[in-house]
């Protein structure tokens with residue numbers, strides 16, 4: 001065990017004089033994990049989102065560390081990104097004024113493949129947010145079974161209210177720095193909040209111009225220039241496929257289930273679309289200004305109206321009231337306290353479902369929460385849901401369909417081929433089924449819940465690969 005003891009080196013320097021230390025006592029596995037956690041906190045005390053993500057994983061790993069204590073030090077390595085890039089992004093607005101934003105790319109872990117993960121453009125972006133997303137991406141990408149490392153990036157740039165030309169100039173400036181750090185076999189970014197097909201296009205164009213190289217350095221590309229069928233739909237579709245696996249395993253189905261969805265961006269839109277395909281009744285959508293409730297469920301026409309408002313007009317969700325005589329808008333609120341549902345699917349952002357929301361969902365009879373966004377539920381909410389026998393589908397597993405189809409886009413780019421919608425969709429369904437199966441197998445083996453099972457299944461593959469590759 002001595003090689004796994006953590007703590008200070010065998011010699012300390014007091015007043016410049018080396019002195020032999022007392023033999024360190026052998027620590028239990030639990031004490032070593034606690035010490036690891038203390039060091040992670042001490043290293044980055046001002047990164048609350050990142051620490052929340054690490055703590056969530058650590059609290060589910062006890063049985064793994066007891067069985068394989070050598071993995072504690074691997075976990076400590078895994079908590080430290082391989083590389084963190086922070087850079088200046090200057091850009092010109094339409095009036096000729098210069099603005100400066102901060103750009104990030106955290107290349108977290110490359111044990112399984114090139115760094116892979118989206119770019120987020122939102123004013124709330126900090127290094128802590130990018131690190132939490134990058135950390136979660138490692139486990140998620142591992143669960144897909146595709147050869148993908150974990151990374152994430154973005155900027156505190158706010159796309160709201162900006163013209164197309166301003167967005168283009170910002171994206172070009174962002175890529176002017178990022179291009180030297182990415183590559184089809186190095187790091188392959190994609191979209192996330194505030195980054196969709198338009199932004200990926202502007203960044204891809206700038207990369208190509210700078211590098212004189214047409215290759216798969218981004219995913220989420222347009223179909224005509226190397227994109228994959230189903231990538232825009234993949235995260236939302238995958239969430240619903242994952243929910244279906246959970247329900248089928250319990251002898252149930254989505255048919256007729258009332259579902260609360262939050263958000264109205266890419267993930268929310270295609271979550272609602274697939275819910276409609278499978279006979280469920282999506283009753284809410286939202287944005288940062290409030291939520292819309294459709295008591296009898298959104299229709300396909302209603303969803304088309306939301307897509308037009310958010311993707312074409314780039315307006316606020318309240319505008320949906322113009323398209324529906326039955327909808328109710330609740331200003332400044334998330335949907336959870338305003339619905340009676342069987343299932344909740346948070347699809348907007350982190351920590352959007354807290355303890356009070358969880359209580360409201362339990363009180364209304366909700367039996368399943370499937371996380372479509374990244375880390376949307378607070379730890380207190382998750383605990384309460386578990387305590388009250390609500391099934392819980394964790395984000396790392398449930399929303400992995402997006403990055404999975406990104407992985408398939410990379411495969412198609414390598415092959416210089418494009419698969420049909422049906423072929424990609426079938427592979428996506430297979431991957432989601434497999435993620436549920438491997439998470440459930442780990443859950444059963446280690447006596448935990450699905451959240452723990454997903455963390456464990458994702459971690460073991462990365463950890464064994466890191467061990468095999470040495471202390472790098």
Ligand SMILES: NC(=O)C1=CN([C@@H]2O[C@H](COP(=O)(O)OP(=O)(O)OC[C@H]3O[C@@H](n4cnc5c(N)ncnc54)[C@H](OP(=O)(O)O)[C@@H]3O)[C@@H](O)[C@H]2O)C=CC1
Pocket residue numbers: 191192193194195235263264265266267268286287288289347348349350372373374399400402403
């Ligand atoms: N795109 C993808 O493939 C994947 C995305 N995810 C995760 O899914 C979630 C949604 O991403 P995506 O749909 O792509 O992003 P979009 O930018 O397309 O949509 C984001 C939605 O969330 C809302 N939102 C964002 N921030 C907040 C906030 N602070 N409070 C309330 N609402 C907010 C937005 O409202 P508003 O318009 O008012 O800003 C918008 O409705 C994120 O957590 C993302 O990390 C996970 C896996 C893959």
Ligand SMILES: O=C(O)CCC(=O)C(=O)O
Pocket residue numbers: 116117118119137140188189190191192219374399400402403404406
């Ligand atoms: O498709 C990708 O590479 C990234 C998707 C993503 O950002 C995520 O899974 O959170």
